[in-house]
Amino acid sequence: MxxxxxxxxxxxxxxxxxxxxxxxxxxxxxxxxxxxxxxLPDLELEIYDFNGFETFLNKKDNKIHVINFWATWCAPCVKELPYFEQLNAEYKSKNVEVVLVSLDFPHLYDKKLKPFIKERELASKVIVLEDADMNTWIPKVDENWSGSIPATIIYKNDKKQFYEQSFTFEELENEINNF
Structure with a gap:
């Protein structure tokens, strides 16, 4: 436009x-x-298939990684996004990296996802996971994941925890403190 x-x-x-x-x-x-x-230049999305995305799940750099799976059409996901943004703002300097992984449908990237990111001025890293073979990659993320969102992984090096739930900021902060 x-x-x-x-x-x-x-x-x-x-x-x-x-x-x-x-x-x-x-x-x-x-x-x-x-x-x-x-x-407001056009927003360029980082789009990955699962093979490209998998590197985000296995970093061994002494950082705490918070990876949230969400979509613009998921009301609980949208409701919790401000808490991930707050976590990113308050903990970025404390060696915490927040990555928001959009599972939006490809035909909605320009109409829905890009405007959503711009309107909410998301500061966390936003990437798109575009891989239609969900039955293959969902168990690779976590063997107990049903595929429901929101879902979040928090990990540091080899310690990893998976959550298939919504979070408040306090709950996220508590989980971060466990790492």
Missing amino acids: KLSMLIVAVFLMASCAKNKKTTEGQKEVVKEIVDTANV
Whole structure:
């Protein structure tokens, strides 16, 4: 959408330059469109199949990794996202890394996921897991996972805990303290 606005702005500028009759109102509209396009560039999503994503589950770097599986269509997931954002903000400097793994449907990336990320100004790393063979990769994440979301893994090196539940900030903080 931003690209189309930028094209319209360029067209307006070009046609105004030819006619030499640019009004102040036209200049302001063009400036606003160009400024908006520059401030909100299109969001690029990091999209992985399970093989590419699997590296996020096995880092041995002495950090506490919090990996949350969610989707924009999942009400409990959306409800708990602010708590993961708060955890990211308060614990980033304490060697904690939060990764939000979207399981949104590919046809909704542009219409739903990207606007959701922008509107909520998510600061945590957001990646997309796009692998239709869920029956293969879900048990690789955790053998007891039913596939329901929200789901979260917290791990540090070889210590790992899987949760198929929603969290409050206090609950997340308590779990982090166990690591």
